[in-house]
Amino acid sequence: xxxxxxxxxxxxxxxxxxxxxxxxxxxxxxxxxxxxxxxxxxxxxxxxxxxxxxxxxxxxxxxxxxxxxxxxxxxxxxxxxxxxxxxxxxxxxxxxxxxxxxxxxxxxxxxxxxxxxxxxxxxxxxxxxxxxxxxxxxxxxxxxxxxx
Numbered sequence: 001x002x003x004x005x006x007x008x009x010x011x012x013x014x015x016x017x018x019x020x021x022x023x024x025x026x027x028x029x030x031x032x033x034x035x036x037x038x039x040x041x042x043x044x045x046x047x048x049x050x051x052x053x054x055x056x057x058x059x060x061x062x063x064x065x066x067x068x069x070x071x072x073x074x075x076x077x078x079x080x081x082x083x084x085x086x087x088x089x090x091x092x093x094x095x096x097x098x099x100x101x102x103x104x105x106x107x108x109x110x111x112x113x114x115x116x117x118x119x120x121x122x123x124x125x126x127x128x129x130x131x132x133x134x135x136x137x138x139x140x141x142x143x144x145x146x147x148x
Contacts, residue, residue, distance in 0.1 A: 017050070019046045019047070019049055021046065022106065025106050025128070028128075028129070028132060029132055029133060030085065030087075030128055030129065030130075030132055033085070034081065034082075034085065034087070035078065035081060037074055037075075037077065037078040037081075038078045038081045038082050038085075038087075040068075040078070041059065041064075041075065041078040041079060041082060042082060042087060042104075044059075044064060044067050044069075045057045045059065045088070045102065045104065046104070047067070048063075049104070049107070052110050053110055053112060054103045054104055054107045054108065054109055054110045055091040055092075055101060055102075055103035055109040055110055055112050055115075055116050055118065055120075056091070056101055056110070056112040056115055056116070057101060057102045057103065057104070058099045058100070058101055058102070059075065059079050059100075059102060060099045060100075061075065085128065085130075086105055086127035086128055086130055087104070087105060087106075087128045088102045088103065088104060088105065089102065089103050089105055089109075089118075089125065089127070090102060090117075091103045091109060091112075091116040091117060091118045092115060092116050092117045092118075093117060101115065101116065103118075105124060105125045105126060105127045105128050106124050106126065106128055107124050108120070108121045108122060108123055108124050109121045109125075
């Protein structure tokens with residue numbers, strides 16, 4: 001009799017949906033450079049992500065205040081940090097009666113029914129990796145030259 005791994009996995013966690021956050025992201029050097037407020041904002045934006053709406057994420061004060069944000073200034077600093085370090089990209093510039101929308105750069109931008117100013121992508125931009133140091137160069141064995 002075959003096991004149903006999906007049912008087993010479902011029984012081991014809390015109900016509801018979840019957001020896959022790749023190990024390559026959370027184990028990265030760039031992630032460790034983020035401030036605590038930037039990480040919280042990243043998590044709050046991930047809470048809006050449904051698997052098919054990357055690019056339709058909002059950091060509007062009216063949405064963030066119920067999630068525990070106490071200061072607009074702190075929220076704006078965290079947002080600017082995520083944008084400067086390219087963890088987020090603006091997918092629609094806000095204006096009068098329109099919120100600015102964002103996409104996470106470690107997921108592909110989804111087609112959000114014409115709401116966005118940018119096109120959907122088939123792969124993640126990965127610009128958050130821009131701060132990653134290059135991997136160390138392997139040490140080469142020095143072979144002495146034979147003379148004679």
